[in-house]
Amino acid sequence: MHKVMRIVVIFLLVYGAALGQKKEVAITIDDVPNVLLNERYHHHSLLLERIDSLSIPVAIFINEHNIQKSAFQKENLEILTSWIKNKNITSGNHSFSHINYADTSFQAYQLEILKGETLTRSILESLGKKLEYFRFPYNSLGKDQQAHERIAQYLASRGYTIAPFTIESEDWMYNALYEDALKKNNHTLARQIWLEYVSFTLKLFEYFEQLSALRFGRNIKEIYLCHDNALNTDYLPQLVHKLAIRGYSFIEFHDAVQDKAYLLSDTYPGRAGFSWVYRWEPDPAKRKAMMVSEPGNPWLYNEYKRLTPGGPSK
Numbered sequence: 234m235h236k237v238m239r240i241v242v243i244f245l246l247v248y249g250a251a252l253g254q255k256k257e258v259a260i261t262i263d264d265v266p267n268v269l270l271n272e273r274y275h276h277h278s279l280l281l282e283r284i285d286s287l288s289i290p291v292a293i294f295i296n297e298h299n300i301q302k303s304a305f306q307k308e309n310l311e312i313l314t315s316w317i318k319n320k321n322i323t324s325g326n327h328s329f330s331h332i333n334y335a336d337t338s339f340q341a342y343q344l345e346i347l348k349g350e351t352l353t354r355s356i357l358e359s360l361g362k363k364l365e366y367f368r369f370p371y372n373s374l375g376k377d378q379q380a381h382e383r384i385a386q387y388l389a390s391r392g393y394t395i396a397p398f399t400i401e402s403e404d405w406m407y408n409a410l411y412e413d414a415l416k417k418n419n420h421t422l423a424r425q426i427w428l429e430y431v432s433f434t435l436k437l438f439e440y441f442e443q444l445s446a447l448r449f450g451r452n453i454k455e456i457y458l459c460h461d462n463a464l465n466t467d468y469l470p471q472l473v474h475k476l477a478i479r480g481y482s483f484i485e486f487h488d489a490v491q492d493k494a495y496l497l498s499d500t501y502p503g504r505a506g507f508s509w510v511y512r513w514e515p516d517p518a519k520r521k522a523m524m525v526s527e528p529g530n531p532w533l534y535n536e537y538k539r540l541t542p543g544g545p546s547k
């Protein structure tokens with residue numbers, strides 16, 4: 234058989250087999266609580282309320298320092314407590330103040346981990362639950378292999394599993410544009426931005442389904458990463474609805490990481506914060522090929538650059 238044809242047939246066999254299988258995703262939300270956003274809703278998390286009405290499990294990753302980001306520390310603590318106590322929520326540590334491990338020392342980062350778990354651990358323990366997950370800010374596991382190994386050992390000694398993700402869709406960039414459009418009362422543009430966010434995210438799900446089919450011959454349990462922001466407060470329900478139409482069911486984070494794929498080693502020794510699907514690929518050339526094939530959105534990058542010439546922040 235012609236080589237190209239053979240590749241196409243193999244792809245159809247593998248991808249076709251995966252098409253018949255169930256699709257599952259765990260939704261994860263970082264940088265909780267967004268206290269400035271909650272102030273707009275009279276010290277209330279509308280995002281948490283919407284997750285409640287969707288009645289889907291969600292894992293959150295907390296920066297306890299956020300409580301001190303406004304004058305309303307008592308209210309902020311109450312909101313954080315309501316997140317942690319909610320039956321749909323699994324709570325994890327995201328470091329105290331969201332620093333990048335690759336830019337700091339091991340000792341300073343240890344303190345960030347310890348300081349970042351104070352309230353969360355005690356609230357969870359009052360509920361008879363354990364604090365099990367740590368997600369690195371920027372998903373940077375350190376500047377080199379030695380830094381990765383050292384912190385992984387430390388986290389394991391504190392009972393943590395490192396929280397992976399497979400899919401993220403730059404929701405923080407879309408959010409910056411969305412907030413700017415709302416501020417300027419440009420509701421047509423705000424609508425264009427959220428529609429774009431939802432459709433770009435679905436495009437990425439499709440891409441990672443294809444990678445999953447090629448690598449595993451099945452759909453792995455995906456983990457979607459997004460943030461506590463205005464965009465998700467207003468449109469996470471839309472995204473969840475569209476994913477459900479695509480065949481997804483929504484599972485606990487704990488269930489997702491039981492998928493055997495997550496037993497694979499993270500073979501990437503650097504500081505970048507990309508998907509675990511790429512980290513599982515030991516051959517840097519193959520990893521790069523997968524990464525450059527990932528759908529991009531030049532419109533988003535250009536608009537974001539125009540809005541924030543000083544550089545990114547999330």
Ligand SMILES: [Zn+2]
Pocket residue numbers: 263264327331370371547
């Ligand atoms: Zn974060």
